[in-house]
Amino acid sequence: MSAPGTWRDLPARFGSAVVMAVVGGAALGVGGVWFAALVVAVTAAMVWELARMSAPDRPQEALALAALAALVLAGVLALHSPFALALLLLPGLASLLRARLHPLVAASYASALMLSGYAMVALREGAGLATILWLVAVVIASDLAGYFVGRSIGGPKFWPAISPKKTWSGTVAGWLGAAAVGAGFVLAGQGPWVLVAISPLVGFAGQLGDIMESWIKRRAGVKDSSALIPGHGGALDRFDALTGAVLAVLVLGLFGAMPGIGG
Known part of the structure; x- marks a missing residue:
């Protein structure tokens, strides 16, 4: 029980779920740059949270990694080139430049977040x-x-x-x-x-x-x-x-x- x-x-x-459903549903339905922008923003937010948890004493660094994640993901989506996919590893690799909690886990997870963000937009555009x-x-x-x-x-x-x-x-x-x-x-x-x-x-x-x-x-x-x-x-x-x-x-x-x- x-x-x-x-x-x-x-x-x-429930209230937050309704707001997310309305915003996400609208962006998903419209697709294109609006959906891509939402995915970029959410991915950057997740990288920011991950960076804060793995290095809580460096909040400015977490913001910098989030900004890098947003710029990289937006750039890769704009390039439309498979050769650019390696750039998605940049935020994770950048997180290894300074000591943090479980650095390899944090870097790998950041890379997974970047790849999933890219895949969401690619699926919307390619699979429908x-x-x-x-x-x-x-x-x-x-x-x-x-x-x-x-x-x-x-x-x-x-x-x-x-x-x-x-x-x-x-x-x-x-x-x-x-x-x-x-x-x-x-x-x-x-x-x-x-x-x-x-x-x-x-x-x-x-x-x-x-x-x-x-x-x-x-x-x-x-x-x-x-x-x-x-x-x-x-x-x-x-x-x-x-x-x-x-x-x-x-x-x-x-x-x-x-x-x-x-x-």
Whole structure:
């Protein structure tokens, strides 16, 4: 059973979710430079939060790394060249110039954030709106199912040493929620039945992205990556799962295992 106060953050969480859905949905629908600008801003915010957690005594450096992330990602998106993709490693490499908490982890995670930001825009432009809608829906369904079922039922922890709040009940509920999204797209004529099997895999990758961020926060001794989003914490707290899911789709696409979605 859920403990008293478990749902205390729900109003703020819901309100922030509505705002994010409106802003993100509008940018996603319009696409082009507006969606790219939103992705660049969110990616820079996540790099800023990561830099603050890994070197909390140097806030100005965190801002500089965020600015570098924004400039690099915007530049790579504008160049439209595969040879420019290596530039996405620059913020992570720059973070290694000075000592910080778990430097290789921080640098690798920063690079993953940059790559996922680029992939989000590339998917919107190349694969189309339906693919992005499926991806976002899988992450949201997995997160909501895990949140409500995990807090309502509780039970054994999934990985208590890294993420003490994650339960097996919430994890499995997330997989089922992702599968339901895949089934919905198939029934709507937007994809083949293999999408029902791929959706939980992508949802699980999102859960691993969330767990990875939880590991970083525990090592940094913080509850949230920042306080940018009421009820959700920071941009990393909200979009860590999307980062993992996007990278999973990228890997599936590289191996030719990603089915076509949409018309």
